[in-house]
Amino acid sequence: MNLILLAPGDIEHGQQACIRDPRRLRHLKEVHRARIGDSMTLGVAGGGIGRGELLALDEEEARFALSTLNTPPPPPLPVHLVLALPRPRMLARSLEHVTALGVKTITLLHSRRVEKSYWQSPELAPDKINGHLVLGLEQARDTVMPKVNLAKGFRPFVEDVLPGLLETRRGLLAHPGMPQACPRGIDEPVVLVVGPEGGFIPFEVERLLEAGCEGIHLGPRILRVETAVTALLARLF
Amino acid sequence: MNLILLAPGDIEHGQQACIRDPRRLRHLKEVHRARIGDSMTLGVAGGGIGRGELLALDEEEARFALSTLNTPPPPPLPVHLVLALPRPRMLARSLEHVTALGVKTITLLHSRRVEKSYWQSPELAPDKINGHLVLGLEQARDTVMPKVNLAKGFRPFVEDVLPGLLETRRGLLAHPGMPQACPRGIDEPVVLVVGPEGGFIPFEVERLLEAGCEGIHLGPRILRVETAVTALLARLF
Structure with a gap:
């Protein structure tokens, strides 16, 4: 998981994102061994990419403070x-x-x-x-x-x-x-x-x-x- | 399995080949649904490729009558x-x-x-x-x-x-x-x-x-x- 893909609904007030599905929570903990304060790559489905800082991670959710997600995704193949x-x-x-x-x-x-x-x-x-x-x-x-x-x-x-x-x-x-x-x-x-x-x-x-x-x-x-x-x-x- | 790979020891008198390992016997039966008389591609490890006719297939072995195995294998990548x-x-x-x-x-x-x-x-x-x-x-x-x-x-x-x-x-x-x-x-x-x-x-x-x-x-x-x-x-x- 080199990018955390957000649905538009995962973003609150344009500044924080929250994910709750067990697969990604487990991946963050077990593979990334993520810690509060880590900076990770996030992107909005169909939109831009940027960085986010992990604010909270527990059994229920992971919460990120978002930077501007304005890097375009890589070009598609025609x-x-x-x-x-x-x-x-x-x-x-x-x-x-x-x-x-x-x-x-x-x-x-x-x-x-x-x-x-x-x-x-x-x-x-x-x-x-x-x-x-x-x-x-x-x-x-x-x-x-x-x-x-x-x-x-x-x-x-x-x-x-x-x-x-x-x-x-x-x-x-x-x-x-x-x-x-x-x-x-x-x-x-x-x-x-x-x-x-x-x-x-x-x-x-x-x-x-x-x-x-x-x-x-x-x-x-x-x-x-x-x-x-x-x-x-x-x-x- | 698009080729049956023979060890030199699998070939008898240069004319018949016999394979006995369970993986390939199962594959011949279940995937190829091979029948006596079927023609299949065989090759000798490190050597040439040709066709063989299935003479016998049971729980123990598959036996093929070989043609000349003289088609060279495809070229390797350098x-x-x-x-x-x-x-x-x-x-x-x-x-x-x-x-x-x-x-x-x-x-x-x-x-x-x-x-x-x-x-x-x-x-x-x-x-x-x-x-x-x-x-x-x-x-x-x-x-x-x-x-x-x-x-x-x-x-x-x-x-x-x-x-x-x-x-x-x-x-x-x-x-x-x-x-x-x-x-x-x-x-x-x-x-x-x-x-x-x-x-x-x-x-x-x-x-x-x-x-x-x-x-x-x-x-x-x-x-x-x-x-x-x-x-x-x-x-x-």
Whole structure:
């Protein structure tokens, strides 16, 4: 937790902030070993970042005196990530990685090799997803929550939604065996599409290319989804 | 498990291979749902890769008829990764990520912000480390085991070992706030040094720069070690 993320309601009179959730109170005590008078980094959800001095810490709450929270959060990546829904544990870690890296729009997509049971996972509950996004923001000292969309039908997304996204963005389909190596250091808005473990099936690859995506690869190694997504984002931007 | 890694002793008369460990037998049954006659990818530790046909699968063993295992493994990354010893769970995942990405030489280094207890972790037992390296190789269809060295003293490593490594390699110290952005797409041998959660202390940064490392950064976001290492490798090579 490199930043304490405040909801607007956590701030009183613009000068003090108070957090009460057990997870962060425990983290402050056990990991930070925080003491009264410590200076810590805080930020307002969707807003600026600054420092606060710890005034009180007990079983119920932590209270901070705030400086002006006017440092902007780090810049986002200009990417809409479309990720075939990973298995639940991999989903959790992937959401944390990509949020820390600065992704702000994520669509979780069905595809043939996504097990249908994954869509029933408790990890998809909004609270659970939110929890992983917050962990990613806290890690990277960011304040801007990503938006996560669920696309439970492959064809409706690829036929009805994707073409509109690609009107103003470059579409990149990361898939083993595609002809073009992943581009490096680009600076334009991108829709990045990443398949499930085992990859998209040929029919799906064809539909994505038809919709206007360029096929790219990361070399001959087969990577886990969470490794591949991090590697793609690091190479692209 | 995208490749079944064979020890030379697993191959009989150069034509059949037999594996008996419960982990892989279970994986073949439960994840691959393998059936007699299935064709799978196999490779010999340190050697070539090919296909094999599953001849038998029971509680005791899986037996394959081998084709010629003569496809070379994917090329390694030209990097010696020097990583401040992460906490045990992060170590496990980091070893899998970097092995899958093609790192062949890893030094786990002590530094001030590495908790001394981490050096006592059962995760550092050679068998445990080996297990994570094998998972990385199986994932990426590689056969060449990385070498992992333990450097339990920061100064002995930086003063006595690192200068020799840097005679023939470019030294890069990844540390927040360094002046130079991480270079992209280089093709020369590198020693990549990555600090612990919380970073190297200033004294350590100075010693590493004195030893000949260039300081590089990945931008304003603070990343977890496993995310940072994957991002650095993907951007560098």
